[in-house]
Amino acid sequence: AQSVAQPEDQVNVAEGNPLTVKCTYSVSGNPYLFWYVQYPNRGLQFLLKYITGDNLVKGSYGFEAEFNKSQTSFHLKKPSALVSDSALYFCAVRDQGNTPLVFGKGTRLSVIA
Amino acid sequence: DAGITQSPRHKVTETGTPVTLRCHQTENHRYMYWYRQDPGHGLRLIHYSYGVKDTDKGEVSDGYSVSRSKTEDFLLTLESATSSQTSVYFCATKGQDNSPLHFGNGTRLTVT
Numbered sequence: 001a002q003s004v005a006q007p008e009d010q011v012n013v014a015e016g017n018p019l020t021v022k023c024t025y026s027v028s029g030n031p032y033l034f035w036y037v038q039y040p041n042r043g044l045q046f047l048l049k050y051i052t053g054d055n056l057v058k059g060s061y062g063f064e065a066e067f068n069k070s071q072t073s074f075h076l077k078k079p080s081a082l083v084s085d086s087a088l089y090f091c092a093v094r095d096q097g098n099t100p101l102v103f104g105k106g107t108r109l110s111v112i113a
Numbered sequence: 114d115a116g117i118t119q120s121p122r123h124k125v126t127e128t129g130t131p132v133t134l135r136c137h138q139t140e141n142h143r144y145m146y147w148y149r150q151d152p153g154h155g156l157r158l159i160h161y162s163y164g165v166k167d168t169d170k171g172e173v174s175d176g177y178s179v180s181r182s183k184t185e186d187f188l189l190t191l192e193s194a195t196s197s198q199t200s201v202y203f204c205a206t207k208g209q210d211n212s213p214l215h216f217g218n219g220t221r222l223t224v225t
Contacts, residue, residue: 006155034213043117043203043216044156051211090155098163098210100146100171105155 002027004093006104013081014112021076021107023091031093033074034101035065038088047089050074061085081111116140117217119204125223132191134220136204138184144207145187146214147171147179149200156203162187194224 003026013019025031032051036044048059055067065076074091088108092101116139126132136145147159148171158171160179168179176198178190191198201221205214 032211036214036216041218043205043218044214045216046213049211049213100158100161101214102158103148103156105153 002031002093002095002099002102004091004102004104006089006091006107008107009105010108010110012110012112015083016080019078019081019085019109019111021089021091021109023074023076023104024072025074025091025093026072027093027095029095031072031074031095033065033067034092035059035063035074035076036090036092036103038090038106044090047076081109083111083113085109086111117204117206117215119202119217119220121220122218123221125225126194127225128195129193132194132222132224134189134202134204134222136187136189136206136217138187138204138206140206140208140215141184142206142208142215143184145181146205146207147177147187147189148203148205149173150203150219151200159189159202191222194222196224198222199224 005024034049035047038044050057050067058064088106091104094101118137120135146161148156157173162168162181180188201219203219204217
């Protein structure tokens with residue numbers, strides 16, 4: 001069975017500083033990994049995905065994520081945080097065979113001016 | 114987002130009553146999903162569909178049923194609502210196997 005862990009419920013970072021939101025996963029085969037963002041009273045929005053290829057994936061709004069197979073991690077990063085990045089972030093995984101996505105519990109990012 | 118409409122957006126109902134939530138999409142996506150979002154649990158899959166009249170159970174399917182009689186509509190029914198089903202319900206769709214999910218804006222359901 002596949003699973004995702006987001007070890008931090010809350011991440012606080014000052015505007016302009018780099019940010020990292022952590023994600024580790026467990027799947028039986030090769031992972032398909034996704035990051036989503038949720039703003040208040042809205043549905044989730046897709047940020048980026050890793051299917052295969054380069055371990056560093058670039059996505060929307062300047063976000064990127066690094067796939068690390070040995071550490072089974074897929075951390076979300078951004079070089080310089082904006083106040084507008086404050087939101088709830090979800091990591092999700094599925095294995096091969098087009099099984100449904102399994103989501104982590106979410107990490108609330110707060111960027112302080 | 115991506116032509117997904119959930120209705121109603123808000124609903125308050127009493128314990129024991131049946132409730133149906135509707136998801137309508139205009140993207141002709143093959144796959145459709147119902148998730149619930151609860152504090153401390155993230156998103157959990159209730160049911161999903163991989164085509165008209167093809168559905169399957171998710172992680173938290175007890176007390177819920179679904180129907181998909183046409184591509185654009187995916188209905189979630191709570192046969193007899195309970196307070197534990199108070200939640201925010203999200204519909205999502207996907208066109209191709211490796212495509213990301215597109216989400217609706219959610220239905221906030223309160224069972225009193």
